[in-house]
Amino acid sequence: MDVIIVENEEQLETAFQIRKKVFVEEQHVPVEEEIDALEQDCTHFLLYDDEGKPSGAGRFRMVDGYGKVERICILPSVRGKGAGRELMLAIEHYAAEQGVQKCKLNAQTHAIPFYEKLGYRVVSGEFLDAGIPHKAMEKTIK
Template sequence: MNVKMVTNTEERELAYSIRKKVFVEEQNVPLEEEIDQYEDDCAHFLLFNEDDTPIGNGRFRILDGIGKVQRICVLSEFRGNGAGQTIMNAIEDYAKKQDLSKLKLDAQTQAIPFYERLGYRVASEEFMDAGIPHRTMIKDI
């Protein structure tokens, strides 16, 4: 598996199509909440499998000097083999190159154990986002 930073419209559309499958179709997030006003402010990352098929993605932006990791997703048939961690590692490497020392993300509560294994810690009470329970998590890098 390898992660590529999105550099053109075609790659961005591939990322959107994965997000639509995972968040909109699978998790019933409204499309207008999934593809939002921050897209142009973010660095987008695509994960490819060994066959060069796009299978996951994530996005990243800087808010008030803290890196915010968002929209981490992997197509259902490719989960459970380290794909999510591969995306997270690439985003964290990118964040370090931006001279950031802290990352945060809003994790769906069912995904908290995944992020805890990557060194994130819960930093908020539960809240709803797009009808799904979340908690903010942070990590020093």
């Protein structure tokens, strides 16, 4: 698996297509909530599977001095194969290169164990985002 930083419109559109498939089609998030006004403020990431097919996406942005990890999604064909971990490690590596000391994210509650294995800890109660239960999590980046 390989993770790249999106560098052009074609790659960005590929990331959006993956996000639409996972969040809009699978989870029924309205497309206008999924693709938002913050896109241009983010660094976008694409994950390619071992066959070179785009299979995951995520984005990162700076908010009030910390790194915000958002829109992490993996296509069903590579779930459970370490793809999410690879994507998260690449984003955290990028964050560390930017001098970030803390990353935060809003995790869907079913994904909390995944993020806990990566060292994130829950820092909020449950809340709804796009009608889906979430909890805020954070991690100190070394």
